[in-house]
Amino acid sequence: MIERPDRTPLPRGFFDRPVLDVAPELLGCTLARLTGDGPIELRLTEVEAYAGELDPGSHAYRGRTPRNDVMFGPPGHAYVYFTYGMWHCLNVVCGPEGRASGILLRAGEIQIGADLARKRRFSARHDRELAKGPARLATALDVDRALNGTDLCADATAPLSLLPGTPPRPDQVRNGPRTGVGGGGAHQPWRFWIDSDPTVSPYRAHVPRRRAT
DNA sequence: CGCAGGATCGGCT
DNA sequence: GCCGATCCTGCGA
Numbered sequence: 001m002i003e004r005p006d007r008t009p010l011p012r013g014f015f016d017r018p019v020l021d022v023a024p025e026l027l028g029c030t031l032a033r034l035t036g037d038g039p040i041e042l043r044l045t046e047v048e049a050y051a052g053e054l055d056p057g058s059h060a061y062r063g064r065t066p067r068n069d070v071m072f073g074p075p076g077h078a079y080v081y082f083t084y085g086m087w088h089c090l091n092v093v094c095g096p097e098g099r100a101s102g103i104l105l106r107a108g109e110i111q112i113g114a115d116l117a118r119k120r121r122f123s124a125r126h127d128r129e130l131a132k133g134p135a136r137l138a139t140a141l142d143v144d145r146a147l148n149g150t151d152l153c154a155d156a157t158a159p160l161s162l163l164p165g166t167p168p169r170p171d172q173v174r175n176g177p178r179t180g181v182g183g184g185g186a187h188q189p190w191r192f193w194i195d196s197d198p199t200v201s202p203y204r205a206h207v208p209r210r211r212a213t
Numbered sequence: 214c215g216c217a218g219g220a221t222c223g224g225c226t
Numbered sequence: 227g228c229c230g231a232t233c234c235t236g237c238g239a
Contacts, residue, residue, distance in 0.1 A: 048231070057231070067224065084232050085221030091231085104231055123234070135232050180231055209229065 006164050007156040015075035015153070016095035023049040023103050024175070024192045026092070028167040031108060033141040034159050040113030040141050042131050043165050044105060046193040046200045048178050050091070052100040057178060057185025060100035070149045071100040078160060080138070080148040087135035088144045092152060092162065106134045106179070106191070109199045117141070133201040168194045182206030 010029065015022055026047050033040045050058040052071075059068045059081065070079045075095040079102050082088055091102040108131045110117050117130045117140040124130050131137040138144070143160065152162045172195045177187060179201065186206060193200045 050231075059231075062225080065224075081231085082223065083230055085223075085230090087232055089231065106231085133232070139233095178231070182230095185231095204232090206231095 009153045009155060009158075009161045009163055010076075012074070012076045012153045015092060016097070019049045019051055019094040019099075019101035019103060020190065022092075022094050023047050023190070024173050025167075026103060026105075026162075027173060027192060027194055028165045030111070030163040030165040031105060031141070032156060032161050032163055033113075033143065034157065035113075035116065035142050037116055038113055040110065040116050042108035042110045042137070042141070044108045045197045046107035046191070048104040048106055048192070049094075049190040050102050050104065051188075051190070052102075055101075055185055055188075056183045057181040057188070058100070058102075060102075064100070068100065071102050072098055073149075076151060076153040076162075078143075078147055078150040078152055080143060080145050082145055083135075088138040089134040090138050090141075090143050090147075104134055105137055107132050107193070107199050107201045108137060109197070110140065128198045132199050136201075172196075176203065179204050180206050182208065 026044055029044050031042050053060050060071050064072050071093055074097050075093050077093045079091040090105050094101045110130050121130050121140050131140045147160050150160045174195045175189050175192045178191045
């Protein structure tokens with residue numbers, strides 16, 4: 001009998017906890033995508049927590065809308081949003097249900113399907129850039145709003161799921177301010193990443209956009 | 214390598 | 227109308 005890594009998705013209970021407990025534990029976990037062309041999998045190296053309606057940085061801050069509806073639903077589901085007119089970003093809803101908290105999956109290391117990811121991320125000059133940033137991660141794994149609401153705990157044959165992986169050593173888990181978040185939520189140190197990992201995206205402070213002249 | 218500017222459109226005020 | 231949980235390219239050092 002051949003030993004294989006655990007293909008059982010993380011249980012719903014894993015996500016049905018306070019988002020700040022879940023976020024650091026997601027590091028090292030496997031995000032598995034089943035595309036028509038084959039599987040693409042990555043090991044998460046960077047995530048960011050958003051604490052629901054009370055968090056000025058969260059999409060849920062101004063209450064429930066058609067766009068953020070999934071965030072108010074049960075934990076363990078995918079919240080995918082479209083931004084800047086061209087990009088998608090992927091979150092996991094966390095508990096308790098109705099809190100509308102979630103975790104943005106910001107970066108990872110491609111472990112399976114790098115050839116497929118390279119086709120989708122043709123401008124990446126190096127494999128470490130394939131999923132270095134939330135929109136790059138979504139692009140590499142062919143994630144768009146068609147996957148909004150997907151149950152990530154269903155099973156490994158689903159189009160998108162989260163599985164246990166290889167956790168980092170506890171002393172390798174770092175945290176700091178969230179990238180690109182302005183307003184009242186800017187200073188919260190709710191971004192978590194694996195220290196010294198080359199696939200972690202660079203920190204960028206929020207920049208209000210200037211109007212075109 | 215760092216920084217500035219542009220792309221592009223859905224969601225919400 | 228304004229702005230965004232971003233990324234890419236081009237330019238200069």
